[in-house]
Amino acid sequence: MVGALVEDATSAPSMHNAQPWRFRYLRESGVLQLRGDPDRTMPRTDPAPHRALHLGCGAALFNLRVAAAHAGREALTTLLPDPADPWLLAEVSVTGPVRDDSDLAALHPAIHRRHTSRFPFSDEEVPDAILDGLRGAALLEGARLYVPDAWHVRSVLDLVHDAEGREAADAAARAETARWTATGTGTRTRDGDGARREGIPAYAFGPRQHDVTAPVRDFADRRLLPGRGSATFEKEPCLALIGTVHDRPADWLRAGQALERVLLQATLDGLVTSLTSQALEWPDLRWAVRDPGSSMGHVHMVIRLGYGPTGPATPRRPVPDVLDIV
Known part of the structure; x- marks a missing residue:
């Protein structure tokens, strides 16, 4: 068991x-x-x-x-x-x-149906009733889910683009990301037959955006990958912010549980999701992501919600690699 x-x-x-x-x-x-x-x-x-x-x-x-x-x-x-x-x-x-x-x-x-989708979503709006249910899911785990208005969404997108520019100029950050993606050259993420057990393989990158309108991280790092196309993403993405009042390790664990409860509920509701943390990886940008009028003191994740193709499953390490019995 x-x-x-x-x-x-x-x-x-x-x-x-x-x-x-x-x-x-x-x-x-x-x-x-x-x-x-x-x-x-x-x-x-x-x-x-x-x-x-x-x-x-x-x-x-x-x-x-x-x-x-x-x-x-x-x-x-x-x-x-x-x-x-x-x-x-x-x-x-x-x-x-x-x-x-x-x-x-x-x-x-929903546990094994939930996958991150880095593909375009449709322009269909997410009903308020579903968003209210996701807010309630976050509250059950001691966190808050906040759905920003159009002005705030544009602000969040600007901060994500700012973070992208910072990462592009930071060799150490780029190398760290590459270590966990198909663009990396490390071998620790592979089994003996070459199959990946962790990280993000190229098939999960999704297409390159024509116009960068959705907060989807491009793990290709400007490299051209065989067979990877491009697409137009939704112009007005539906975003939600997961956060807590305080910013301590216990709050982060609660926020992680709230995040997964929200993602599983969204999956059962027929939504697809993707996550972005780029703007949250820079302390000054992270502070600006929050709504100063909200009781959410600290944002931990930006969730993109909508209707569209389900993302592919990404690799997982086998249980014996992560479980010790003593």
């Missing part, structure tokens, strides 16, 4: 699909630990104390909770249980049975 829980957990999104998590199951106590993996940090774009790593691990933690509920078990979770061990992000005790009022199990079908 532990292996199945971890397999579902690792379907979560993470920055550049680095999958910055490890799990350790303690047989004697029945506790499953979630740990950050220091070998999968991004010192240039996600420096210590590694906010993005916490977000990805929080998303994996939420998937684990959903998987436990689907199995009829309750997952009692403690965040950051040991102040002396900052890489120990959570401990989960899987007990049973799940509460009758738990709505987590209903989200389970």
